[in-house]
Amino acid sequence: MLMAEPVATDDAPAAGSKSQQAYGAVKQRIVDGAYPPGHRLVLAAIAQDLGVSVVPVREAIRRLEAEGLVTFQRNVGATVAGIDPTEYLYTMQTLSLVEGAATALSAPLIDAEVLDRAAAVNEEMRACLQDFDPLRFTRLNQDFHAILFERCPNPHILDLVHRGWNRLASLRSSTFRFVPERARDSVEEHAHLLSLMADGADADTIERFARLHRSATLDAYLTHFSATEAATDADPDAAHDHG
Template structure:
């Protein structure tokens, strides 16, 4: 491994902890004991503390008085906020990447979308979500703004922690999603104005959020209706 690729100890700890949060090994509320993590990684607590501070800044970890660091708890408002942020960030990243995407890149994106279509008959929300992330990763890979690319990645990982798969809640949305993927690729392929590409990419995520919120509000209405019926009787 070259020097340029060597991770500092704090970054090693950061990726190790973050990976366990993403995989749900460390679930919301899980207490992060610095000494135990440092022992597991064979390092001092100093880089572990730095890693946890970085994860706190990303909203993945929170500190509680007299308790210490815990994996952050989640609620629906956090999910909505992340989805809204992702629609804006990824819309911009896709637009900036569009002129730099090659023919092979677009072929790769279409191939992934084709796999997503194949899953629709025997739908697996988690597998569909994984392919969905791979599709969007291809489209933003050449983004010339590394910070923007990083922010998209962070929000995507945050969504993974907040919800295993949005499509578990709104499976019908998957059919529309793959159609919108094809539309975005076609816009890029045909050299559409970047503002049009950005709008399509942003609307794509916003539509998924709208579908989720409609489902959520429908469930709330059903619960209120059931409660009202119970009181009538």
């Protein structure tokens, strides 16, 4: 869906250049949790592990830094970016902005067939509500939105949306894991969004609603956490790293 790789065989990135290989491999390990947040990324170790030299690894790390997945310090090294709740907030806020715009810009280019596909995914999500699986739900949620914003004609905005989702994936902090109640509302809002598009609502309405939809998810997260943190009071990031 939002895989930029030309063709991935099954799990190995298998990109043309070793830099891209290294990029894909390290990124995957971050997203998978093999490299937990705060983990130090040593160039030589990764290079040996991947069977390449440090040069491509270095380049991969810098790319990941540009995407915000790792933090980098000169002459010190890189560490996997932390899962600061503030960071999540910023990312979600940014995503609400650019995804709302991308969805609105996509809307005129979306035909009935695409709407049907999105509706099918949304029905899967609805079915997923019983026997709730946060991971699966989150993945479907991403698929749903990707269908709707992927036709955005402005490649810059589309790229920003992809980056946002990427960062969310690296943060590994799904709202639906903490606030499953939000899932049901989310599905309903999806249905409403589809009906807006089907009725040919104007761009501003769609943008506003798409943005609100994401903001609502963020709000659910925030209220949940402010409550949780006030209750537990200690070890405020214990809730994140149980991936």
